[in-house]
Amino acid sequence: MNFQALATTAEGLAKVSADALLVIVPAPTGDAPASIGEPTLDAALTDALEQGDFALKAGRTLYLHRLPDVKAPRVVLAAARDASPKAVRAALNAAFGALKGRLPRHVAAFVVGAGADAALAESLVLAADAACYTYTATKPSADAGAVPAKVSLLCAKAELAGAKAALAQAQAIAAGIGLARACANLPANVCTPTYLGQQAAQLGETHGLEVEVLERKAIEKLGMGAFLAVAQGAEEPPRFIVIKYQGAGKKDAPVVLVGKGITFDTGGISLKPAAEMDEMKFDMCGAASVLGTMRAVAEIKPKLNVIALIPTCENMPSGRATRPGDVVTSLSGKTIEILNTDAEGRLILCDALTYAERFKPAAVVDVATLTGACIIALGHHQSGLFASDDALAEQLLAASRTAQDPCWRLPLDEEYDDALKSNFADMANVGARAGGAITAAKFLQRFTAAYPWAHLDIAGVGHRGGANKGATGRPVALLTHFVLARAGA
Template identity: 70%
Template sequence: MNFQALATPAGGLGTVAADALIVVLPADGKAGTGDKALDAAIAAATKAGDFERKAGRTLYLHSAEGVKSGRVLLSGARDASAKAFRTAVAQGIAALKGRSVRHLAVALAGNGVTAAHAEALAIVAEQAGYVYQHTKPSAEAIPMPAKVSLVTDKAELAEVKQGLVQGQAIGAGVALARECANRPANFCTPTFLGEEAKRIGKEFRLDVQVLDRKAVEKLGMGSFLSVARGSEEPLRFIVMQYHGAAKKDAPIVLVGKGITFDTGGISLKPAAEMDEMKFDMGGAASVLGTMRAIGELKPKVNVVGLIPTCENMPSGIATKPGDVVTSMSGQTIEILNTDAEGRLILCDALTYAERFKPAAVVDIATLTGACVIALGHHHAGLFSPDDALAGELLEASRSAEDPAWRMPLDEEYDEALKSNFADMANVGSRAGGSITAAKFLQRFTKAYPWAHLDVAGVAYKGGANKGATGRPVGLLTHFVLSRAGRQA
């Protein structure tokens, strides 16, 4: 799609020449569009009881008198915020589904449009056109407009253009993350993720290395290797580097959990809904999507993406409960439950991150069902002992409309990880399971500021709506951009 900022014509909004015009009408305001013909049509529809300025209400008007756009879609919003605008635009696009619209114009009535509104429009339009087809070629692609215009005042044009550029890059990153995570595990293998990283690197000029088992063994990643040993599918360790600042500038490191299928290993999961464990590489998918967005936006900051990826399978040579392994850091781990495997591959990647002397490290993982119980499917769990870093990530989550909630990391939770046979156990009791998982990872992060995002509840949806969401690409991209702005 081609996104553009369009200055409101001198003749008013009704003179915009588009195949369809979505007008977002905030419920908390009474201001009209400023266009006589459009305001008359809205007033008539409201008086007739066909439309109310309430969130979720839409009305389609065809060939409205005095309006140049042949189709007008009125869409109610809770208020004039970017979040409410995003929801209203999504409803408007859905209401236009099936109609031939090559040029779509969008306007917000009675309020100024900001970069946040522009970003929201670009993201929602990109997502509306996404359809998974890789193993379902019968799924019909949704016809989307070739051009999408956000109508704004002349004074806001530059800001809106920048918002559209940013939103389009984030939207493409989200779509990439969704596509990778949606592919079944017999298609989305560690090898595939490595090839995808190389493709992104080639397109956006990133330095990419994909290490195999031999290289991982040489690095001494015994914890990572213990998870991969039960599968015949070869592991990969992906290293992606974006150089946007001076070589001396410390990078941000993003670490994504890449378990392309999780059976639980010897600690086998129940059969029900195990198919959804193809999404256990949601963290890895979000790192790929974020690196793609960063590669397109080219912020002045250095970023490293690390993805340890493998399958967790039961076999005659799989790691057993009670086995003790030595991590890359030299710390030993008693594996009490092989289904707590994500932390075992992440801990070695977190140790590897030290070589970059990072300004900050953020790991992203569909790590625990306990986080889903705690926060449901709206907020990601954010863990960090660093108040400043946690604050930056929470601010990024708000600006990206990609919610996160800070969780505790009190030292008392460490008690649950004590082992009689190793430096630590890989699990504690069920109580506070998402916290003890984060405390396990914290033991490998003493060399730098660190945060952990548990995205088990937000990276995908289950049941009838099963599919990846692409979260938290938006949060991560906003975090990187804010760091770039701060350094600039």
């Protein structure tokens, strides 16, 4: 899709040359009547409201075909709860949904009473991208449907330059989300650790990133005993992926992003129940989101150094697999008693977090589908945020608001450490069921004393289940806005 900004006013909407015109109508405040600002559209809006065919309630849409004196043959009115970015994005999603399966070649969008700022540009791009996405990688019979050749953001003439820049940035974020979604949706027999390494190498070639993909011998040489303990039951070999983007001076401390890359999680010897185990292919959504963020960063080119670390392997039961009760030595030298082999994500992450020390980072953020307990706490709307540094936490929360990719900060009180005590090692890899997301974060925190650190538990938001099963691409937008804010962009 080609995204562009076109100058127009509300009064000029009837003259817009497009195959479909989307008009977002926020609910008016007080007793003010609903109005778009163009006579023909206002007449259609008033009539639809009076006849009960439309209501200014979130999620409501009205499809109008060949209105007299309106150049666009298709018009979709979509109601927004108010003029906030969140409400406008929801309305744009609904508007594109009304065209699902019949998306024309040129779609133009206008938001009544709103300026064409970066939030609106990003909402338009992501709504269009989501409406056009169809999984076809291993389903060639799927009908991919029509994709608009052009999507226009209609705005005031004075806003054109800013809107064009915002659209370009939004497209980079959408591309990153697309890469994350594409990798995570693949079945585990396709998206293996080797495949993720290949995708990283390809990303390096196409976007000028420095990429290193370490194989088992190199990982063993480093001494990543916790990581290898998870990988040792699988036939598929592990990979440790390092991606470097240099947007600032060589001596400038980087931001390091760490993504959990379990390409399939059976639970190991602590085998998971069969129900919904197919969704364990999504246990690499953290890795996928970090890959996607690096693509977005490489396209936007902020003045900041960013490093991605992706430990990736399968967690499988076999005669070689780690057993409950085994003790392993991590890269840090700390020993870990593995009480539950299904608490494996923290084992591969802890070695990556120790590896991050060598870069003397300004901050480290790890991203992982880490715990079912986080889903119990927050459901499927917000990521769980844990941080050892208040300033870093506030930066991530601010980025989440900008990106409309929400997260919620949870505690890291020292009292939770007691749950990880072990009689046979420096720590256990799992505590009691209560507060499971917190004790998982406390485990990771033990390997992050050298730098400001934050952890995003995306177990509830990295993918959807049920009839809409599939990856979301979250939190690529959050991470990208975090990096841009750190760069002062």
